[in-house]
Amino acid sequence: MTAAVWAARLRSSSPLSWPGAARLGLAAMFAFTGASHFIGMRAEMVSMVPPGLAHPEALVSLTGILELAGAAGLLWRRTTSGAAVGLAVLLCAMYPANLHAALSGLTETWSSQLIPRTIIQLIFLAVTAAVAVDHRPASLRARESILTKTAAEEN
Template identity: 55%
Template sequence: MVPLVALVVVTLVLLGVGRLRSWHWVVAVRGGLAAMFTLTGGAHFIGMREELISMVPPALPAPGLLVTITGVLELAAVVGLLWRPTAPWAAAGLTALLLAMFPANVHKALGENVPWDDQLVPRTLMQVVFLAATVSVVLHCLRGQAMIASHDRPVAESAARR
């Protein structure tokens, strides 16, 4: 639940700041994602490491190594989210990572004596919110590139006619 709170609160704060500074909404979402993945990536090494290792489905080899690798990828993506040219790549990577790690969430949710916020429906809904945020960054950047390309096309075509 803490990652969801971090994503929502930081995004809302940055949206408020962005209104004063004329930032685009995607900057706020990137900041919220960066805050969230700083928390979750750090948890792969400090505080929750053993719990995260226990979430890895038994069919997968080297759970400790998998937790280390995913933690490093999350923290690297945080840096990527904060630099505009790499933000869409980082968000796309996080989208893939969220999908790849979902079986671990299911494995945890189907365990015994699971708190309500770790059960399958709440965990799945949180994952949907996280995916919506990462995908919105990717789509915004792709849409922006498509708009730039469409604006450049008439210029290039008219230059070719000359």
């Protein structure tokens, strides 16, 4: 598919409200970070894997593939919620590598230090969770609406 077709689909399926913008922003962020697992920063990513984990190169490849798949999943409305949940789990699973890198002094940038890195990770996690909730399937939203109506009628 061409970029124009994708852009038209994105425009027609979600107005650029803050959840729509967050979805596109997360997709771009995970596409870039997923690609960096293979291009440019691979050696740094491998060095971030805690020493107790086997096969650090394979783990970096796996997490890169999952980030790229999650980014693609965020772009398709039907899979947005599931992709966001999967990426939230991935963020939690990868946090020990960020912790190891910060505590070991593997990187020297301010944003890679423990406190800023943790805050950044929590922000990404919160936005990912917000996208998952906002884009949950229509059938689930309908059930929630029925439950809310029933509860209101009982009171």
